[in-house]
Amino acid sequence: MSLRARSLHLSLGGRQVLNGIGLTARPGHFSAIIGPNGSGKTTLLRALTGEIAPQGGTITLNGQPIDRLAPETLARRRAVLPQHSALGFSFNVAEIVSIGLATHVGTEAERARLIRAALGLVGLPGHAGRLWQELSGGEQQRVQLARALVQVWQPVGSDGPRWLLLDEPVSSLDIAQQLTVMRLARDYATRGGGVIAVMHDLNLTAMFADHVLLMQDGRALAEGRPADVITDDLLSRAYGCALRVRHAPEDGVWLLPHGAVA
Amino acid sequence: MVALAPPQAYSQAGDRRHLGRALAIWLGLLLIAVSLLSLGHGASGVSASAVMGDWLAGRDLSATDRVVLFDIRLPRLLTAVLVGAALAVSGAVMQGLFRNPLADPGLLGVSAGASLGAIAAIVLGGLLPPAVAAFAGWHLVPLAAFAGSWLAMVALYAIATRQGRTSVATMLLAGIALAAMIAAVSGLMIYRADDDQLRDLTFWGLGSLAGASWTKLSAAGPVIILALVAAPFLARGLNGLALGEAAAAHVGLRVQRIKAACILSAAAATGASVAISGGIGFVGIVVPHLLRLIAGPDHRWLLINSGLLGASVLIAADMISRSVVAPAELPIGIVTAMIGGPFFMWVLLSNRRVLDA
Numbered sequence: 152m153s154l155r156a157r158s159l160h161l162s163l164g165g166r167q168v169l170n171g172i173g174l175t176a177r178p179g180h181f182s183a184i185i186g187p188n189g190s191g192k193t194t195l196l197r198a199l200t201g202e203i204a205p206q207g208g209t210i211t212l213n214g215q216p217i218d219r220l221a222p223e224t225l226a227r228r229r230a231v232l233p234q235h236s237a238l239g240f241s242f243n244v245a246e247i248v249s250i251g252l253a254t255h256v257g258t259e260a261e262r263a264r265l266i267r268a269a270l271g272l273v274g275l276p277g278h279a280g281r282l283w284q285e286l287s288g289g290e291q292q293r294v295q296l297a298r299a300l301v302q303v304w305q306p307v308g309s310d311g312p313r314w315l316l317l318d319e320p321v322s323s324l325d326i327a328q329q330l331t332v333m334r335l336a337r338d339y340a341t342r343g344g345g346v347i348a349v350m351h352d353l354n355l356t357a358m359f360a361d362h363v364l365l366m367q368d369g370r371a372l373a374e375g376r377p378a379d380v381i382t383d384d385l386l387s388r389a390y391g392c393a394l395r396v397r398h399a400p401e402d403g404v405w406l407l408p409h410g411a412v413a
Numbered sequence: 414m415v416a417l418a419p420p421q422a423y424s425q426a427g428d429r430r431h432l433g434r435a436l437a438i439w440l441g442l443l444l445i446a447v448s449l450l451s452l453g454h455g456a457s458g459v460s461a462s463a464v465m466g467d468w469l470a471g472r473d474l475s476a477t478d479r480v481v482l483f484d485i486r487l488p489r490l491l492t493a494v495l496v497g498a499a500l501a502v503s504g505a506v507m508q509g510l511f512r513n514p515l516a517d518p519g520l521l522g523v524s525a526g527a528s529l530g531a532i533a534a535i536v537l538g539g540l541l542p543p544a545v546a547a548f549a550g551w552h553l554v555p556l557a558a559f560a561g562s563w564l565a566m567v568a569l570y571a572i573a574t575r576q577g578r579t580s581v582a583t584m585l586l587a588g589i590a591l592a593a594m595i596a597a598v599s600g601l602m603i604y605r606a607d608d609d610q611l612r613d614l615t616f617w618g619l620g621s622l623a624g625a626s627w628t629k630l631s632a633a634g635p636v637i638i639l640a641l642v643a644a645p646f647l648a649r650g651l652n653g654l655a656l657g658e659a660a661a662a663h664v665g666l667r668v669q670r671i672k673a674a675c676i677l678s679a680a681a682a683t684g685a686s687v688a689i690s691g692g693i694g695f696v697g698i699v700v701p702h703l704l705r706l707i708a709g710p711d712h713r714w715l716l717i718n719s720g721l722l723g724a725s726v727l728i729a730a731d732m733i734s735r736s737v738v739a740p741a742e743l744p745i746g747i748v749t750a751m752i753g754g755p756f757f758m759w760v761l762l763s764n765r766r767v768l769d770a
């Protein structure tokens with residue numbers, strides 16, 4: 152039971168974006184995908200969601216090839232938070248979150264309860280009636296997260312663990328909200344679900360991830376425990392600038408002073 | 414009024430469905446009222462209430478009353494109901510599909526495609542093998558109109574949407590180009606037409622319900638009814654599509670199937686309504702837009718309410734078209750354009766931010 156990609160090859164618009172990359176994400180773990188801009192993180196995640204089919208390689212979800220799963224089955228097992236969201240019309244928050252329940256079979260009361268609970272979790276209780284266009288970027292991002300959460304509300308189902316695939320889930324959030332969302336994802340994993348998140352913030356990655364994939368040019372530069380991947384040498388090579396990893400004395404959290412700290 | 418009080422089940426914060434439902438009740442009542450008004454209104458001065466009174470009292474109707482009511486006004490009313498609903502619902506479906514409140518069959522060449530199909534059927538129908546022509550019969554014109562609108566819709570969608578994203582500018586410009594090209598071909602066809610066919614054809618340009626008859630209704634009506642019945646089943650899919658194709662697929666919707674069904678139902682409704690009454694503009698843009706302002710864009714009520722309000726609007730426009738220059742009548746397309754044009758301008762202006770992006 153895992154979400155596993157093996158030697159994926161994928162080109163978009165004539166460019167080779169994924170170059171034989173693989174990833175094994177386990178339920179109960181928070182797996183982070185890091186790497187510089189344009190290294191193919193979003194593309195890898197889109198392949199893992201089943202949204203784009205790679206030209207080579209295989210992806211299995213809980214042991215089954217992802218391209219053989221019916222859309223409804225896939226939707227029951229994994230939910231996706233895209234990097235960007237746009238909306239055509241003036242839907243309100245509750246209506247958007249309810250789209251996550253598109254293939255949900257349950258009573259109206261149950262749906263309402265899920266929507267309310269998810270909005271509470273992402274720190275937007277009382278926002279149900281607000282219009283999308285009138286929300287801040289950070290609020291929009293959390294509404295989309297709530298929409299993903301209601302879709303796979305129970306981290307483990309009768310057919311195995313459920314998966315949250317998040318593309319830069321905290322990119323437009325303030326520090327407190329970043330922690331809220333990271334804890335929420337962490338908690339989902341602790342309760343038996345799987346989380347795969349594309350991350351830009353290396354500190355948060357070090358704090359929360361169990362497993363890290365460091366990407367460069369569509370390849371894996373390193374994959375493993377945070378302590379093994381988040382190192383001076385690997386990060387400096389991947390991001391192309393001098394980086395040092397430091398230890399915070401009290402709680403053992405890794406910190407990354409950016410730039411050349413001579 | 415009881416209908417407006419949100420019942421307990423719907424009192425969840427942010428749930429606007431009680432608005433949609435209350436609106437549906439009011440719009441249903443409005444439709445009944447406008448229909449009765451329209452039945453009692455016409456050049457002959459036959460009063461519907463008097464006739465109805467006679468009929469209920471078991472008295473025989475006079476031959477004139479019978480003809481006016483059942484052979485003239487009733488088919489015309491039903492035509493207005495079906496065409497109005499078809500225009501508004503196909504507008505709402507198309508707007509959902511293109512994720513844009515400006516998408517409209519009339520504006521973007523889809524109605525033009527239907528007209529071309531109808532014109533081709535009239536002008537070239539005689540060239541068909543007699544067996545085929547006989548088989549198609551009265552259905553030939555609506556079928557050809559449907560084929561025309563479907564082709565236009567598919568072409569428009571293919572041009573305006575790439576990798577699941579619709580460009581507003583491309584959509585509008587492609588629609589304009591498509592409409593112009595189709596109009597040119599239609600012009601060529603008309604050039605080939607004889608006098609009889611010409612008379613048949615002129616009314617397509619302006620849009621009119623004057624030609625309404627049981628025969629036309631029986632040919633195009635079933636197609637419209639099918640499309641209208643199918644539309645509410647697209648609601649969930651259209652709500653998902655509002656988030657974009659990728660997100661709709663993520664939540665488990667079968668995006669390709671939904672898109673094909675949207676194109677098919679919008680094209681069928683447009684094609685069949687054009688076959689009966691020609692191109693009647695603006696209903697498809699104005700009606701859904703108003704309803705979105707009142708009860709939000711949730712398609713679960715938007716599509717149904719669009720049908721109800723579209724029907725009422727077209728009945729009212731038809732009454733106006735019959736009374737302004739009575740006993741002659743104005744083509745209904747002129748009435749909807751006079752009212753819908755300025756409204757459309759307002760929609761455009763309130764969407765300027767989206768368009769300029």
Ligand SMILES: Nc1ncnc2c1ncn2[C@@H]1O[C@H](COP(=O)(O)OP(=O)(O)O)[C@@H](O)[C@H]1O
Binds near residue numbers: 186189194
């Ligand atoms: N649809 C596309 N067509 C062509 N190139 C693309 C497309 N999507 C992404 N790319 C390219 O693939 C590379 C990786 O993109 P992406 O996966 O979004 O990177 P990341 O998320 O790591 O920043 C980039 O160079 C980007 O320009």
Ligand SMILES: [Mg+2]
Binds near residue numbers: 192193194234
């Ligand atoms: Mg990215």
